[in-house]
Amino acid sequence: MESSRPVPSASPDTTYPASDSDVESNATSAYDVAPMDLKYSDGELSWASADSSSHVLRLKDEEIAIVTAKAAGGYQVLYIPPPETSVDKQPFELRSISLTHLPGPFLDAHLFKALPTWLDPADGKNIHVLVSTLSGTGLAPAFYDAVLLPLLTAVGLSSSSYTTIKTESADSVKDFAKSTLLAGANAGKQQTVLMLSGDGGMVDTINGLLEDEQRSSNYTKPVLVQLPLGTGNALFHSLHKTPNPSIASPYIQGLRTLLYGTPKPLPILSAEFSSGTRVLSNEGQTASPIPKSTLYGAVVASYGLHATLVADSDTTEYRKHGRDRFGIAANNLLFPEGPEGKAFPHAYRAEVTLLRGQDEIKVPRKTHGYVLATLVSNLEKGFTISPDSEPLDSQLRVVHFGATSGLQAMEVMKAAYGNGSHIGMEWQGEAGVEEEGKTMKLGYEAVDGVKIEFQEPGEDWKWRRCCVDGLIVGVEEGGWMVVKKVPQGRECVDVVIDA
Numbered sequence: 001m002e003s004s005r006p007v008p009s010a011s012p013d014t015t016y017p018a019s020d021s022d023v024e025s026n027a028t029s030a031y032d033v034a035p036m037d038l039k040y041s042d043g044e045l046s047w048a049s050a051d052s053s054s055h056v057l058r059l060k061d062e063e064i065a066i067v068t069a070k071a072a073g074g075y076q077v078l079y080i081p082p083p084e085t086s087v088d089k090q091p092f093e094l095r096s097i098s099l100t101h102l103p104g105p106f107l108d109a110h111l112f113k114a115l116p117t118w119l120d121p122a123d124g125k126n127i128h129v130l131v132s133t134l135s136g137t138g139l140a141p142a143f144y145d146a147v148l149l150p151l152l153t154a155v156g157l158s159s160s161s162y163t164t165i166k167t168e169s170a171d172s173v174k175d176f177a178k179s180t181l182l183a184g185a186n187a188g189k190q191q192t193v194l195m196l197s198g199d200g201g202m203v204d205t206i207n208g209l210l211e212d213e214q215r216s217s218n219y220t221k222p223v224l225v226q227l228p229l230g231t232g233n234a235l236f237h238s239l240h241k242t243p244n245p246s247i248a249s250p251y252i253q254g255l256r257t258l259l260y261g262t263p264k265p266l267p268i269l270s271a272e273f274s275s276g277t278r279v280l281s282n283e284g285q286t287a288s289p290i291p292k293s294t295l296y297g298a299v300v301a302s303y304g305l306h307a308t309l310v311a312d313s314d315t316t317e318y319r320k321h322g323r324d325r326f327g328i329a330a331n332n333l334l335f336p337e338g339p340e341g342k343a344f345p346h347a348y349r350a351e352v353t354l355l356r357g358q359d360e361i362k363v364p365r366k367t368h369g370y371v372l373a374t375l376v377s378n379l380e381k382g383f384t385i386s387p388d389s390e391p392l393d394s395q396l397r398v399v400h401f402g403a404t405s406g407l408q409a410m411e412v413m414k415a416a417y418g419n420g421s422h423i424g425m426e427w428q429g430e431a432g433v434e435e436e437g438k439t440m441k442l443g444y445e446a447v448d449g450v451k452i453e454f455q456e457p458g459e460d461w462k463w464r465r466c467c468v469d470g471l472i473v474g475v476e477e478g479g480w481m482v483v484k485k486v487p488q489g490r491e492c493v494d495v496v497i498d499a
C-alpha cells in the first residue's frame with residue numbers, strides 16, 4: 001500500500017475548462033496508485049498515502065458525486081466530504097481526485113457513462129439553470145459556483161450549453177416561467193430546468209405555467225430537476241422518501257438524481273378562493289390579486305397553525321435562522337402572551353368539509369387548530385406529516401385537529417418529527433377548548449378535496465391566512481378556499497425522481 005504517489009495537479013487554478021470534460025483545480029489531488037494497492041470494500045475506497053504506510057486515505061460511497069473517465073486516461077472522482085461542524089462554513093465543497101486506476105466494482109457503482117436525455121443538448125433542447133438567490137439561507141449561488149458548474153463541466157456540459165438565471169426579485173421565477181418556459185412548452189420545445197431552490201421555486205414555476213391556461217395542443221412539459229437549496233425542501237425530501245442509507249447528503253442525492261433519475265409527471269393541487277382573496281408578500285405589506293382566484297401547488301394547502309407559522313416566519317430576520325426559523329416562530333404562536341401569562345393558541349373558526357366523490361363530509365367542530373391538505377409525505381426531511389403518501393401517488397390527504405393547548409399541539413408536531421407517529425393520536429380536550437372533556441383525535445384521511453368556509457370576523461385577515469406551498473394568502477371576511485387535485489393528464493411539468 002505504500003506505493004501511492006501524489007503527482008501535481010495539471011492546472012493549478014480554479015477555472016474549469018469549457019470544452020474538456022476533465023476537471024482539474026486547486027482542490028484536485030492526483031494519485032498514481034498501483035491497482036493492487038487500492039481497496040474497495042464495505043462501500044469504501046481506500047489506499048495508503050505516500051508519506052506513511054500506516055496512514056490510509058478513505059473515500060466513502062456516500063461522499064461520491066460522480067466518477068468520470070479522463071480523455072488522457074485515468075479517472076476523476078468528484079466528491080463532497082461531510083460538512084464541517086463550523087456554522088460559518090458552507091455545508092458543501094466539491095473535491096476532486098485524479099487516479100490512474102480504480103477497482104472494477106467501484107467503477108461499476110460510480111462511473112458516469114452518458115448524459116441523460118434531459119441533460120443532452122444535442123437535439124436542440126433548451127437547458128436552464130435557475131439559481132434562487134434568496135432561497136434557504138442564500139446558499140444557491142455558492143452551490144452553483146462551487147458544485148454544479150464544475151460537475152456539469154466534468155460530464156461534458158459546458159456553460160455555453162445552458163442559460164443561467166439568477167433571481168433578482170420575488171417575481172423572477174414566475175416571470176421566467178410565464179415568458180420563456182410557457183412559450184417553449186406551447187411550441188413543443190423540450191426544456192429542462194435545474195432548480196437551485198426550495199419549494200418556492202417550484203410553486204412559482206407551476207403557477208407561471210398554469211395561471212393563464214394558455215396550453216397549446218403541442219404543449220411539451222418542461223422537465224424540472226430539484227437541487228435542495230431551500231429551507232424545508234418538502235417536495236425534494238418527499239420524492240426521496242426512502243433515502244438511500246448510503247447517501248447522507250441531500251446535495252449528493254440531488255446530483256445523482258440529476259444524472260441517473262427518471263422524469264415523471266408531477267401531481268399538482270389547485271386551491272380556489274373567494275374573489276377578495278389576496279397573495280400576501282413583502283412580509284405581509286403587499287397584497288396582490290390572484291389570477292382566476294386560483295393558485296396551484298405540488299405540496300400543501302393549509303389553514304390554522306401551519307399556515308400562520310409559515311407566514312409569520314417568512315421575514316428577513318427569521319430567514320437568517322434557516323430551518324430553525326419555524327421553531328422560533330412556533331414558540332410565539334403556540335404560547336402567546338395572554339392577560340394572565342401564557343395563553344392557548346388561537347382557535348381558528350371555520351366550517352371544514354371533506355370532499356369524497358359526491359359526498360360532502362362536514363368536520364363536526366367549529367374551531368380548529370390545524371387543517372392541512374397535502375400531496376406529499378414530508379414537509380421537511382424529518383417531518384413526516386403524511387406517512388401514507390408515496391412519491392407521486394397523486395392522492396390528496398388531509399391532516400386535521402381541533403383547537404387545543406400549545407403543549408398538546410407540540411406533542412402532535414413532535415410525533416410527526418418522530419417518523420409520522422402522530423397518526424392515530426388521541427387526547428383529552430383541555431379546559432377552555434371547544435372539545436373540553438371529550439376525546440380529541442387527530443384526523444387523517446384520503447380525500448378528493450377539502451372546502452374551508454372562514455368564519456373569523458373582522459377586516460384584518462390575520463386569522464384567515466392560508467398557505468399554498470409557502471405562498472401566503474389572506475382571505476376576506478366570509479370567504480372560502482376549495483382545494484382539489486388537478487386531474488391526471490393536466491400536469492404541467494415532469495420532475496426527475498431517483499427511480
Ligand SMILES: Nc1ncnc2c1ncn2[C@@H]1O[C@H](COP(=O)(O)OP(=O)(O)OP(=O)(O)O)[C@@H](O)[C@H]1O
Pocket residue numbers: 132133134135136137167168169170171172173197198199200201204229230231232233234469470
Ligand atoms: N433575489 C430575490 N429577491 C426577492 N425574493 C427572492 C429572490 N430570490 C428568491 N426570492 C424569493 O425567495 C423565496 C424563496 O423560496 P424557496 O421556497 O425557494 O426557499 P425557502 O422558502 O427557503 O424553502 P422551502 O420553501 O423549501 O422551505 C421565493 O418566494 C422567491 O420568490
